[in-house]
Amino acid sequence: MSSASPRTRWIFAGQLGPAFDDGGPMMIVEARSVFGRRPMHRAKAHLLLSAMRHRVAELGDRVEYHRVERYDEAVDGREDLEVIDPTSWAARRFVRRRGIAVLPSRGFVTSEQDFRDWADARAGKRLLMEDFYRSVRERTGLLMRGDQPEGGRWNYDHDNRNPPPKNASRLGLPDPWWPEEDAIDDEVRADLDQWQADGLVRLVGEDGPRRFAVTAAEAEESLKDFVESRLGDFGPFEDAMLSGDWTMAHSLLSAPMNLGLIDPLHVVETVVAAHASGEAPLRSVEGFVRQIIGWRDYVWHLYWYLGEGYRTDNNALGATTPLPEAFLNLDVDAIEANCLHETIDGMRRHRWAHHIQRLMVLGNWAIQHGYDPVALNDWSIDMFVDGTPWVMPANVIGMSQHADGGIVATKPYVSGGAYISKMSDFCGGCRFDPKVRLGEDACPFTAGYWAFLDRVEPRIRHNQRMAQPLAGLRRLADRDAVVDQERRRDHW
Numbered sequence: 109m110s111s112a113s114p115r116t117r118w119i120f121a122g123q124l125g126p127a128f129d130d131g132g133p134m135m136i137v138e139a140r141s142v143f144g145r146r147p148m149h150r151a152k153a154h155l156l157l158s159a160m161r162h163r164v165a166e167l168g169d170r171v172e173y174h175r176v177e178r179y180d181e182a183v184d185g186r187e188d189l190e191v192i193d194p195t196s197w198a199a200r201r202f203v204r205r206r207g208i209a210v211l212p213s214r215g216f217v218t219s220e221q222d223f224r225d226w227a228d229a230r231a232g233k234r235l236l237m238e239d240f241y242r243s244v245r246e247r248t249g250l251l252m253r254g255d256q257p258e259g260g261r262w263n264y265d266h267d268n269r270n271p272p273p274k275n276a277s278r279l280g281l282p283d284p285w286w287p288e289e290d291a292i293d294d295e296v297r298a299d300l301d302q303w304q305a306d307g308l309v310r311l312v313g314e315d316g317p318r319r320f321a322v323t324a325a326e327a328e329e330s331l332k333d334f335v336e337s338r339l340g341d342f343g344p345f346e347d348a349m350l351s352g353d354w355t356m357a358h359s360l361l362s363a364p365m366n367l368g369l370i371d372p373l374h375v376v377e378t379v380v381a382a383h384a385s386g387e388a389p390l391r392s393v394e395g396f397v398r399q400i401i402g403w404r405d406y407v408w409h410l411y412w413y414l415g416e417g418y419r420t421d422n423n424a425l426g427a428t429t430p431l432p433e434a435f436l437n438l439d440v441d442a443i444e445a446n447c448l449h450e451t452i453d454g455m456r457r458h459r460w461a462h463h464i465q466r467l468m469v470l471g472n473w474a475i476q477h478g479y480d481p482v483a484l485n486d487w488s489i490d491m492f493v494d495g496t497p498w499v500m501p502a503n504v505i506g507m508s509q510h511a512d513g514g515i516v517a518t519k520p521y522v523s524g525g526a527y528i529s530k531m532s533d534f535c536g537g538c539r540f541d542p543k544v545r546l547g548e549d550a551c552p553f554t555a556g557y558w559a560f561l562d563r564v565e566p567r568i569r570h571n572q573r574m575a576q577p578l579a580g581l582r583r584l585a586d587r588d589a590v591v592d593q594e595r596r597r598d599h600w
């Protein structure tokens with residue numbers, strides 16, 4: 109390559125916004141094999157392709173666009189390419205093996221070097237999200253008054269996390285802003301139909317209408333709408349679930365952020381500005397900022413810090429059950445547990461579920477039933493509209509399945525039906541009773557909780573934070589009967 113000609117920047121599906129564009133020539137490669145590796149949610153495949161093709165249309169003459177079967181068809185033999193460091197171990201290996209020039213990653217509030225410095229300074233200590241989050245607040249000055257946190261507290265979790273309003277089936281907020289589909293969306297849909305008819309892809313879940321942003325302009329609309337109509341209620345209802353309200357007060361910004369369409373620092377600055385101008389209460393703003401500069405950056409950095417083997421080499425609870433068809437096909441017909449039925453049906457229809465549904469319904473069910481954590485990790489990547497290889501391991505292998513034995517979370521996130529009953533309206537419409545653990549009405553989460561503890565007791569005995577639940581298990585008069593019932597129960 110002549111030193112005068114600029115390199116062509118190959119951008120990936122997580123790099124489709126202005127933050128990844130420095131004005132030079134660009135290249136986008138649409139490799140069909142990516143969509144055929146495993147079953148994928150149809151609307152997720154649609155979103156990815158739509159976002160790439162919208163970016164191609166925006167960049168016009170400045171972009172080379174390749175539709176190929178495999179990436180190497182477009183890339184091998186090229187000596188003029190550069191990339192912004194991609195977002196998965198596999199993609200990083202691919203570009204390095206081909207000698208492509210690599211620039212530092214973007215799309216997060218902190219750099220990989222920032223995290224390494226922070227982690228190195230804590231040598232030998234636990235890498236707690238809370239400590240990381242505070243260090244990012246201090247470094248960025250977000251929600252800070254000098255060296256003190258805004259409002260005098262770092263954390264408003266105790267004021268938040270309310271149950272849903274009593275006897276309500278919705279929070280009563282205006283419908284979120286939805287994008288309007290265009291000819292590109294139609295073309296993508298037709299291509300997916302054709303690929304499916306040709307047996308090249310296996311798609312599950314319901315199709316359209318598209319609900320998530322595919323351009324920077326749409327992502328900005330989505331942010332504006334969240335700040336105006338839902339941010340105020342985000343904190344109090346961040347953990348609540350209602351069967352008639354699939355979005356609750358959540359931002360729906362994970363997909364556009366993970367596509368690289370909108371910069372996370374811009375998102376949090378907008379939210380902090382809404383607080384400064386009196387439009388949003390601190391409890392909601394702090395709760396939201398923590399999700400992005402805390403959790404999102406933290407799980408991204410852990411993906412690299414914990415190494416590629418973290419996904420596959422951890423199975424601390426000896427979980428090997430294959431995922432059932434109900435999960436694999438998002439088929440809810442036979443699911444009687446109303447909370448699980450609603451959550452998987454929501455994924456089928458909306459390709460999304462909010463955090464507590466993912467953690468305390470889906471994840472809780474999976475850990476109780478000993479689902480293979482790697483299979484769950486990969487299925488989550490394919491089924492969630494915002495699923496990516498980097499976001500899942502800390503969330504699934506670590507937080508939700510405790511397969512890492514306590515690196516990310518000090519104890520398994522597992523609960524009986526009482527938690528779900530308190531935080532949702534699901535139990536009212538369920539044929540089971542969250543208070544009952546034995547007999548016809550026994551709630552599968554409540555009974556499953558004890559059966560889980562019974563099964564993993566030898567593996568978690570040493571965990572001080574599990575001492576109380578295990579003491580409860582030992583006192584359980586009908587322990588054997590509950591365990592036997594759950595062993596025999598045929599869920600679907």
Ligand SMILES: Cc1cc2nc3c(=O)[nH]c(=O)nc-3n(C[C@H](O)[C@H](O)[C@H](O)COP(=O)(O)OP(=O)(O)OC[C@H]3O[C@@H](n4cnc5c(N)ncnc54)[C@H](O)[C@@H]3O)c2cc1C
Binds near residue numbers: 403464492
């Ligand atoms: C088992 C499990 C699987 C998950 N899978 C994904 C996933 O595939 N993609 C994804 O982006 N998030 C995932 N999360 C985190 C979180 O549930 C989603 O980010 C959130 O539900 C997305 O909806 P939202 O944009 O409306 O989020 P909001 O509730 O409005 O939160 C704001 C933002 O905070 C960030 N965030 C909050 N928690 C996390 C977290 N634990 N990890 C990463 N980012 C976080 C997201 O960017 C999100 O957009 C998962 C969590 C669990 C427990």
Ligand code: SF4
Binds near residue numbers: 444535538553
């Ligand atoms: S009773 Fe149990 S299974 Fe039914 S909705 Fe409540 S927690 Fe879920």
